[in-house]
Amino acid sequence: MPFFFSKKPASIAQDLSLAGGEASRPDAFEVELLGHLDTLYSVSCRMTKSSTEAEDLVQDTIVKAMRARRQFEPGTNLKAWLLRILTNTFINRYRRGGLERDLFEGPDAEPLTDGWVGATTMRAMRDPETQALSPLIEAEVQRALDELPDEFRLAVILSDIEELSYKEIAEAMGCPIGTVMSRLHRGRKMLQKTLREQAVLLGIVSEEDGKKSSEAPADLGAYRKRKLGVA
Amino acid sequence: MSAARQMDDCARLDLALTAYVDGELDAAHAVDLEAHMRQCAPCFERVALMRASRMSLRRTTSKRCPEALRVKLMTGMASERARKDAKDAVAETQPSLIQKRYVAGFAAAASVAFAVAGYQNHRATAGTVAEAPREPVQQGTLAAATMESLLDDLVAQHAQPLPPETTNPEDLPRFDPFVGVPVRRPQFQAQAFPVDFKGARVHTMRERRAALLQYTVRGGHRVTVYLFNSQAVPVQKAPILRPRMVRERPVYVGHISGYSVVAAERSGVGYALATDLSDEESTQLVLAAMQ
Numbered sequence: 001m002p003f004f005f006s007k008k009p010a011s012i013a014q015d016l017s018l019a020g021g022e023a024s025r026p027d028a029f030e031v032e033l034l035g036h037l038d039t040l041y042s043v044s045c046r047m048t049k050s051s052t053e054a055e056d057l058v059q060d061t062i063v064k065a066m067r068a069r070r071q072f073e074p075g076t077n078l079k080a081w082l083l084r085i086l087t088n089t090f091i092n093r094y095r096r097g098g099l100e101r102d103l104f105e106g107p108d109a110e111p112l113t114d115g116w117v118g119a120t121t122m123r124a125m126r127d128p129e130t131q132a133l134s135p136l137i138e139a140e141v142q143r144a145l146d147e148l149p150d151e152f153r154l155a156v157i158l159s160d161i162e163e164l165s166y167k168e169i170a171e172a173m174g175c176p177i178g179t180v181m182s183r184l185h186r187g188r189k190m191l192q193k194t195l196r197e198q199a200v201l202l203g204i205v206s207e208e209d210g211k212k213s214s215e216a217p218a219d220l221g222a223y224r225k226r227k228l229g230v231a
Numbered sequence: 232m233s234a235a236r237q238m239d240d241c242a243r244l245d246l247a248l249t250a251y252v253d254g255e256l257d258a259a260h261a262v263d264l265e266a267h268m269r270q271c272a273p274c275f276e277r278v279a280l281m282r283a284s285r286m287s288l289r290r291t292t293s294k295r296c297p298e299a300l301r302v303k304l305m306t307g308m309a310s311e312r313a314r315k316d317a318k319d320a321v322a323e324t325q326p327s328l329i330q331k332r333y334v335a336g337f338a339a340a341a342s343v344a345f346a347v348a349g350y351q352n353h354r355a356t357a358g359t360v361a362e363a364p365r366e367p368v369q370q371g372t373l374a375a376a377t378m379e380s381l382l383d384d385l386v387a388q389h390a391q392p393l394p395p396e397t398t399n400p401e402d403l404p405r406f407d408p409f410v411g412v413p414v415r416r417p418q419f420q421a422q423a424f425p426v427d428f429k430g431a432r433v434h435t436m437r438e439r440r441a442a443l444l445q446y447t448v449r450g451g452h453r454v455t456v457y458l459f460n461s462q463a464v465p466v467q468k469a470p471i472l473r474p475r476m477v478r479e480r481p482v483y484v485g486h487i488s489g490y491s492v493v494a495a496e497r498s499g500v501g502y503a504l505a506t507d508l509s510d511e512e513s514t515q516l517v518l519a520a521m522q
Binding site: 141156 | 245246272275277282283286287288290291294295296297300304305307308
């Protein structure tokens, strides 16, 4: 037991911050940073799709954040700043050379009718009570998200789950704001397509219903009432 | 409005729907779009569906950072801090250079060992832990398994001790937030033989932490004591332990890897102790510790 009677234990304790000591206690920045660990871990899991890689990614992010802490402007959005470091690290580490250039980017890349689903079908996929997807389809959400190509998945995670602004996402992903918007647009459409297929499989909506290209607007009175309820 | 005209509007507004849902559409366009949505069920539904997906995404994808990773990161942050402190010291004065560097290196080495132990434990048991809440029937078995693994861990720590984080008993209350119960140094006042406090550290086992206290008694026999939250890890009969009533209190006694192991509970604090003394002496020690 070579360490047991080691003569320097008190200073180790100080540096591990477990036993206190003025210089070694986590400061305000670190405390706030620790408050975002759940977010960083969740996002890492969704980005890497692997809990092992997610742990590595969170660790890299924290080390980088600690070393670059002087670049953070107090009073600004720390979560967005951390997610920017995390996204950058993910792209550089796991996707050397950045995200694949998407040849089909932009609103003209696909015919509008792709993923064109009738109002009835869309309504059937929702649960009016919870304002979320119907519980049956909800179970599929994670898989549907995992299936999205990286550039779309990252945009959807940062926007839908973490509520970053387009500007913040653009900074995190290193692309123009217009690109963020079109990635989100297409990403969500792909997501809905997968979920609709699931809804068809489950018999929540019929195949034919899903393929209908348009349908007459529903009863306007009832429609407006619903609208008031939602807005 | 003709169907063709409406399709045209939808085509024009398609991308705007995305920006609208994200609150990134300017006011003028938002008004325009809301007017369209009042007439167009598919666009209205598309917005509603986008919002519903978002709600479900948030609900299904949030995860808690595993406790082992959190500990590892906190330790990492501490050594990062120590590294910075050491750097600052270099800038300040020359003499403190060696001292600080030495400390920083030491801290880094210690934190690695500390983190790895927690991490491997976590990995090895991830499966069992995840299964736990689903099987209320096996609650008893599971608790026994937890107690047993705690004792295994205690014996491993006793056999190959890590360096203490502190040798000052006054530091122990600082362990409280990590362990979740008050950490007070057992005085062993009722003991006939003298007990020396050698040091303490916070120890991570699986998702939980305990305070690990190191003592020597009577001619150098080492004693390792765990103080833990007995609500998280109930002290109860594990297959390797025999229950005994001593002074109207249940005490669990057994042997693991040749060491005498004793566990007991008082006021929400669990005590587990490993020694190379006799069962009787260990039992007396744990009772004295709980005084």
